[in-house]
Amino acid sequence: MKKYFYPLIDNPYRPKDIHQAIKVLKSSKITSGPITLEFQNKFSKKIKTNHSLLVNSGSSANLLAMQCLINPYRKKRLKQGDEILIPSLCWSTSLWPIIQSGLKPKFVDVEIQTLNLDLNDLRKKISKKTKGIMLVHVLGNCTNMDELMKIIKKFNLILIEDTCESLGTTYKKKYLGTFGEFSSFSFYSSHQISSGEGGMICCKYEEDFEIIKSLRAHGWSRGLKNEKIIAKNNKQLDKRFIFYNSGFNLRSTDIAASIGLSQFKDLDKFIKARTTNRKLILEIFKNKDKVNNSYNIIKENKNVNPSWFGLPILISKHLERDKIVSNLEKKGVETRPIISGNFLKQPSIKKYKLNKNQKMKNAEYINRKGFFIGLPTKPLGKNKVRKLAKIFEQSI
Numbered sequence: 124m125k126k127y128f129y130p131l132i133d134n135p136y137r138p139k140d141i142h143q144a145i146k147v148l149k150s151s152k153i154t155s156g157p158i159t160l161e162f163q164n165k166f167s168k169k170i171k172t173n174h175s176l177l178v179n180s181g182s183s184a185n186l187l188a189m190q191c192l193i194n195p196y197r198k199k200r201l202k203q204g205d206e207i208l209i210p211s212l213c214w215s216t217s218l219w220p221i222i223q224s225g226l227k228p229k230f231v232d233v234e235i236q237t238l239n240l241d242l243n244d245l246r247k248k249i250s251k252k253t254k255g256i257m258l259v260h261v262l263g264n265c266t267n268m269d270e271l272m273k274i275i276k277k278f279n280l281i282l283i284e285d286t287c288e289s290l291g292t293t294y295k296k297k298y299l300g301t302f303g304e305f306s307s308f309s310f311y312s313s314h315q316i317s318s319g320e321g322g323m324i325c326c327k328y329e330e331d332f333e334i335i336k337s338l339r340a341h342g343w344s345r346g347l348k349n350e351k352i353i354a355k356n357n358k359q360l361d362k363r364f365i366f367y368n369s370g371f372n373l374r375s376t377d378i379a380a381s382i383g384l385s386q387f388k389d390l391d392k393f394i395k396a397r398t399t400n401r402k403l404i405l406e407i408f409k410n411k412d413k414v415n416n417s418y419n420i421i422k423e424n425k426n427v428n429p430s431w432f433g434l435p436i437l438i439s440k441h442l443e444r445d446k447i448v449s450n451l452e453k454k455g456v457e458t459r460p461i462i463s464g465n466f467l468k469q470p471s472i473k474k475y476k477l478n479k480n481q482k483m484k485n486a487e488y489i490n491r492k493g494f495f496i497g498l499p500t501k502p503l504g505k506n507k508v509r510k511l512a513k514i515f516e517q518s519i
């Protein structure tokens with residue numbers, strides 16, 4: 124593997140995280156158990172959400188949210204063809220669970236300055252068929268949540284927050300992931316905290332929590348609030364093996380939970396360390412005219428206290444992204460697109476005939492001019508940032 128001077132991710136696992144995982148391994152109880160429950164409880168308590176459930180990825184969390192919305196046990200379930208709005212700057216598995224659940228995605232553009240949902244375009248896209256919004260909080264930033272919640276209320280929409288890239292960000296002191304009925308988080312290795320693979324789904328209502336608990340584990344009745352009643356109504360079955368719902372197996376393990384929990388306890392420290400590194404980069408880049416004029420580092424939106432894990436950058440209009448990215452990579456700076464660029468450009472969209480000549484002007488611009496670099500939790504130091512600035516200057 125190529126060794127970068129400035130990689131996207133430094134090794135996120137500290138000796139104390141590894142120690143927790145070894146403790147679980149030695150206990151021989153490594154499947155989902157007490158540590159998973161502890162992580163879920165601590166997560167709910169910190170971000171102030173009603174219910175949290177650990178899953179094996181952020182993608183699984185999005186899948187569970189969509190599957191819950193169409194589940195026959197839900198009183199107000201969505202039906203085939205109901206419309207869900209989604210920004211075209213999204214991740215693959217923000218989108219596909221909508222389709223996998225028989226619902227219809229409708230794409231909305233984003234704002235160039237924040238990378239997040241364009242509320243003017245959103246208003247234009249709402250129709251009688253619109254039932255919900257899969258909101259993607261892009262790279263630790265978010266849209267104007269006050270305005271969005273007014274729209275949600277006015278049109279009686281369901282809000283699902285894909286918070287996979289924004290754990291720890293607050294809007295007017297309220298954590299992202301607590302505005303909607305559902306939210307998803309990812310603990311993949313490049314994100315704010317990591318458990319290798321992993322994710323959390325949070326929800327507001329107990330009815331939904333019971334459904335997703337069952338969907339997460341084979342459709343089992345085990346661990347449900349009504350487990351005893353279900354057993355009583357199904358006397359012909361072994362009460363330990365009752366399949367009450369349809370299902371998947373999207374559980375995680377206590378090994379991943381122990382690493383995730385150990386990191387979660389230090390979330391605020393990570394945010395602070397990344398903020399300090401970001402400030403240093405901004406300071407040093409600002410003093411280099413050529414760098415300052417050629418690269419626009421995305422800032423947080425109004426009222427947002429951000430939790431970054433990368434530095435999203437848009438290059439100036441007249442510059443060519445591919446050339447700059449290639450130069451940066453050659454000189455040891457690892458880069459990647461902003462999420463996956465304008466998702467409407469992906470071949471999977473063509474295959475599923477989802478792009479009916481829709482033009483997403485801003486997402487397209489971000490696709491052509493944007494990329495991001497990592498933001499480590501370890502202190503960068505002035506010398507390293509000066510060298511980084513030099514590489515940025517030489518890459519234009």
Ligand SMILES: Cc1ncc(COP(=O)(O)O)c(C=O)c1O
Nearest residue numbers: 180181182214217287309310311
């Ligand atoms: C916006 C967004 N949603 C969902 C996911 C999926 O998360 P995971 O990789 O944990 O499945 C990602 C992954 O990076 C993401 O960026």
